[in-house]
């Protein structure tokens with residue numbers, strides 16, 4: 275009788291564990307296929323240096339947020355036909371969400387020879 279009780283407890287524990295594992299697994303699958311969590315939103319980084327953008331030529335998928343970070347001691351301000359940043363001081367970032375496919379050239383309003391391009395596919 276004692277053995278049977280232990281057996282039943284072990285069995286129900288195993289069933290519960292299996293249920294929890296399966297449930298966790300299916301939740302993860304829903305997350306992967308469904309609305310992306312903030313961490314998984316497409317993101318690409320560009321550094322603004324004294325004389326260039328790194329990378330200057332960037333290709334991303336539609337729906338990507340590009341984040342520019344000024345790593346230079348001078349201020350920079352990015353402009354294009356579709357976006358314009360404020361003046362970015364050292365270590366400041368600014369981002370733009372690209373939702374339409376196309377080729378977007380941009381440059382620094384303060385240093386016009388600092389040019390970049392984002393290609394959105």
Ligand SMILES: [Cu+2]
Nearest residue numbers: 350382384385
């Ligand atoms: Cu600049």
